Amino acid sequence: MSQITALSAAKGGVGVSQLTANLGAALSKLERRTLLVDAHFGARTLDLFTGLSTRVFYHAGDVLNGRASLEDALLPVDGFSGLYLLPAGLRKEDAENLADGLLPLCERSFDQILIDLPLQPLTWQKSLLARCSDIVLVTTPEQASVRRTDSLRTVLEAEGVRPQMIVNMIRPRLIKKGLLPDAWEATETLPMQVLARIPSRRAVLIAGERGELLAGSASDYGLATMNAARRLLGEEVPYAV
Helix, strand or coil, rough: CCCEEEEECCCCCCHHHHHHHHHHHHHHHHCCCEEEECCCCCCCCCHCCCCCCHHHCCCCHHHCCCCHHHHHHHHECCCCEEEEEEECCCCCCHHHHHHHHHHHHHHHCEEEEECCCCCCCCHHHHHHHHCEEEEEEEEECCCHHHHHHHHHHHHHHCCCCEEEEEEEEEEEHHCCCCCCCCHHHCCCCCCCCEEEEEEEEEEHHHHHHHHCCCCCCCHHHHHHHHHHHHHHHHCCCCCCC
């Protein structure tokens, strides 16, 4: 049975798609056969962060509508054995069938399924969330992101969902200078388990633009995403940031 994890955010621009791609790469490094599912139907992005944008031919919408098999639509991610991408379809209305029409097929072939999920508004996503083992909300330490994440947490908990949290795009140098809030202090009031705290560097931005994955690299970002993957699998790992 697959471990299905949905990652999303209450606010745009917090790096969910790039983080999802790197977390999947980290899981594959831990010898877990992993599928990245782009649920942003009509506005896919995971193909950009995995360097696969020029190789997309079939997508999730084609599978749902019988124009292609799941195997036809899956794209292997270069350099990461056992890591695959299922690109989002072009029609937003197809997303409503993702939970019941597509995930059962994916579960047969993968240990881990990571879904890059738009959570606002909560309509068709309810059936999808019900199939997930874990829901992870991605935030940054900035006040606006923290506040909106807490509001979304309240909405999810009212639906019976208890999310975890990843604090992303932490800028250690600016924090040391007192120009940005400390990641611990900014998020300590949020009643959610912290799955990871991920630093941001110039190299992370460049890698994203180039479609390169940093999981498993010697950088602090690579280490943090590997540790996040281990925690997702139930290991106890100390925080580096």
